[in-house]
Amino acid sequence: MPETSPTTPVEPGPTRTPTGTIQDQSTSIPPSSTPASQEAKPTTTPPSTETTKPTEAKPADASKDGKSLLNEKGSEVGAPEKYADFKVPEGYTLDGEVASEAQALFKKANLTQAHAQELVDFYIKQSKQAFEAPFNAYMDKRQSWRDEINADATIGGSKLNGVKVSIGRLIDSFGDAKVAEAFREAMDYTGAGDNPAVVRGLYELSKRLTEGTAVRGNGPATTGMREPGREVPSTAQAMYPHLPSNR
Secondary structure (H helix, E strand, O other): OOOOOOOOOOOOOOOEOOOOOEOOOOOOOOOOOOOHHHOOOOOOOOOOOOOOOOOOOOOOOOOOOOOOHHHOOOOOOOOOOOOOOOOOOOOOOOOHHHHHHHHHHHHHOOOOHHHHHHHHHHHHHHHHHHHHHHHHHHHHHHHHHHHHHHHOOOOOHHHHHHHHHHHHHHHHOOOOHHHHHHHHHHHHHHOHHHOHHHHHHHHHHHHHHOOOOOOOOOOOOOOOOOOOOOOOOOHHHHHOOOOHHHO
16 A cells, blocks of 8 residues: 655645736735734733822012012011001991900911901901891881881871871970970980870870860850849859749
8 A cells, every 4th residue: 555645735826816917915914823812912001109299389480560579579477566557447436445455366366467357357247237236126116117107097198197287286385495396306316206106195185285276156155144124133142043042
């Protein structure tokens, strides 16, 4: 039996075009003979352990107004040697003793002029609100009294003008102009002139004490008149006309 010799693989020849010329082989890529398990995989880069360095402070930019760095005004640090006068609203006066005590506290707390001014502003705001609160409540109460009077069927509405005229005559009847003027000022200062109870009371009093209208007569009275031809009664008869002896 003849021995079989190993066959040598036949290498493929060059690829030709339909016209017979050899096709350019530079663009053909031979199939990869590397197993899929041995293909190169992208490597993962471990995170860097290098810490980020803080950014170094850059020197200040050149001043636009031409001033050098040494001539630029720096911000305050700590309490000044002496505090300047604090700014207050127009019409408001900061008590001298309060200001001295406050400056001592500011100095102890090492507050700058600006921070001390902030506390002064806060103090003024709170004190103004505390001062104005009672006055606002007083004015609100007077307005509520006025509303009550205007809604009253007896002294308000279209009758209010006549009520004021009548009370005005009552006050003028005091006889002393200074007393009348002082009374009116007291009504304004205390707000009593807006109080419904005071207005009702003065109005009722004015109707009784002020001068009224003319009263028409109904003829002469018959009491004490004598019949014609009757003698003039004696004093005792005039004083006791109902006694039997004087009839």
